[in-house]
Amino acid sequence: MDATASPRRELVDGARQIAPVLVGTVPFGFVAGVVAVASGLTPLEGVALSVLSFSGIAQLVACQLMAADSPVLITIAAAGVVSLRFLMYSAAFSPHLAHLSRRWRLLLAYLMTDQSFAMSVKHFSEPGDARHRHWHFLGSALTLYVSWQLAVVIGVVAGAQVPASWSLDFAVVLCFIALLVPAVRTRADLAAAIVAAAVALAAAGLPFRLSLVVASIAGIAAGMAIELWRKK
Amino acid sequence: MSHWLVILGVAALTFSLRASFIVFADPHRFPHAFRQALVFVPPSVLAAIVAPGLLAPDGAIALGLDNPRALAGLVAIGFAIRWRTPLAAIASGMTSLWLLQWGLARLG
Numbered sequence: 598m599d600a601t602a603s604p605r606r607e608l609v610d611g612a613r614q615i616a617p618v619l620v621g622t623v624p625f626g627f628v629a630g631v632v633a634v635a636s637g638l639t640p641l642e643g644v645a646l647s648v649l650s651f652s653g654i655a656q657l658v659a660c661q662l663m664a665a666d667s668p669v670l671i672t673i674a675a676a677g678v679v680s681l682r683f684l685m686y687s688a689a690f691s692p693h694l695a696h697l698s699r700r701w702r703l704l705l706a707y708l709m710t711d712q713s714f715a716m717s718v719k720h721f722s723e724p725g726d727a728r729h730r731h732w733h734f735l736g737s738a739l740t741l742y743v744s745w746q747l748a749v750v751i752g753v754v755a756g757a758q759v760p761a762s763w764s765l766d767f768a769v770v771l772c773f774i775a776l777l778v779p780a781v782r783t784r785a786d787l788a789a790a791i792v793a794a795a796v797a798l799a800a801a802g803l804p805f806r807l808s809l810v811v812a813s814i815a816g817i818a819a820g821m822a823i824e825l826w827r828k829k
Numbered sequence: 830m831s832h833w834l835v836i837l838g839v840a841a842l843t844f845s846l847r848a849s850f851i852v853f854a855d856p857h858r859f860p861h862a863f864r865q866a867l868v869f870v871p872p873s874v875l876a877a878i879v880a881p882g883l884l885a886p887d888g889a890i891a892l893g894l895d896n897p898r899a900l901a902g903l904v905a906i907g908f909a910i911r912w913r914t915p916l917a918a919i920a921s922g923m924t925s926l927w928l929l930q931w932g933l934a935r936l937g
Contacts, residue, residue, distance in 0.1 A: 621915025642832050649840035658878075659839050669831050673838035679874050683846035685867035688859075691850040699852065706848035764926055767898060770882035771922040774905050775915035777875035786872040793873040794880035801885050809877050816873025817866050824865065 602725075604732040611717070611736025618712045619744050621775060622653075626745045628768045629656050630752020631759055635766070636664035640753045647749040651710065651742060654679045654776075657769055658809075671807075678810050686714040693721040697731055705731060708738035711776065785827070789820030897929035 602610075626647075633643030638660065646656055655676040662672040686709060694702050717734040721727065759765050781787050793816025800808035883902035884890055892899060905922030 618915075621919070624919060625915070638832055642836060645833075646836045646839065649836060650843045652843050654874075654878075655839055655843050659835055663832060663835060669834045669838065672835050673842060676835075676839045677842045677846070679878070680843045680846050681867065682870045682874070683843065684849055685864075685870060687847055687850040688864060688867070691855070694851055702852045703848065706851045707844060709847045709851075764923075764930070767882075767901070767926055768919055768923060770879060770898070770902065771905050771919045772915065773875050773879045773882070774902065774922065775909055775918040777872065777879055778906060778909035778918070779913060780871040780875055786869065789869040790872040790876035793876040797877040797880045798884055798890055801881055801888065801890070808881070809874075812877035812880075813870070813873045816876060817869040820869030820873065821862070821866060 602729055604729045607729045607732035608736035611720075611733035611738075612740040613736075614720075615713065615716060615737035615740050618716075618741070621772075622712060622741060623744055623748045624768065625653050625772045626748030627752040627755070628765060628772065629653050629660075630749040630754075631756040631765055632657060632660050632752075632769060633749075634753055634756030636660040638663065643753045643756075644746075644750055648746060650676075651708070651745065652680060652683075653745075653772065657772075675809055678813055682711070683709065686711075686718075689718055690714065690721075693718075693727075694731060701731065705734060705738070708735070708742055710738065710741055713738040713741055785820045785823040788823045789816040792816050792819035894933070897926055897933060901925035901929060 629647065630643060633646060633656070634640065638646065646659065650656060650659075658679050659672055659676045662675055667675075687706065690705075690709070694705060697705075713734060716737055717730075720733050721730055777790065781790050793812045796815040797808050797812035800811050802808075803811065879902070883899050884892065884896075886896065886898050901922050904925040905918040908921035909918035911917070
């Protein structure tokens, strides 16, 4: 990276570096749009959910529960549980953004996603001039935002036309696999994933998809236990 | 009506979680155990979503040949480990599922 990177240069670099990721996020956004309509949301509701929450996982979980007519609070809570990772990203990002105005921080928080976080956290920790690196984050995050919303709109419009025999709902599970595999980096991560998977299957009979919450907590506990045991 | 309540609630919650430390709080003021727990949120939550989607797609656990999603999911996991791009998992998984469904329809 150039030692005297200008805001404009950072913005363009960020947009350029995130481009390969769109190969995964655009089909994911399309599926999120299809699923919204298939779950009984109107096209306007499907697009509003996406524009306001800008999180594929939260959108899909909310749609799944709305399709099952779960109570409003349970639905919101489940989407919150799957979004807890944002707390972790937010904590990791905050030192790099502490010098910015409140307006900048609100904007960047709103646009933060798994992909732009992963890329920008790497960029922020590189040596050299860091003054304008938030522009790099803005470039990647805005590129993701615009392409995601377009993909969702196309999915919402196309949703009614895709026949059920294509099993497009399976693409949702595959998107989660694509996120899960790189998230498992250590043995403790693996233990967390295996325990969560087992509990999710064992607790599948619980109402309102509470199994997701129970399994997540069990997985987190297993990961922490392994970590503690390893340090002894 | 309830759809809009969910939409606004999910929007407010996802934004609050994203903004938490960036805008409002200092992460160093939170206990170490809390920050460590957050590290395990992605693998736990994602595995808890994936496992039933593959092994119990209709609610009950199904490991037999009548559940092509289990095998297609394994293929996708293999491709994702080898190639690390989202497209590898999605393309290999969908292709496997379609081939298996087509094959099962021939057998049946």
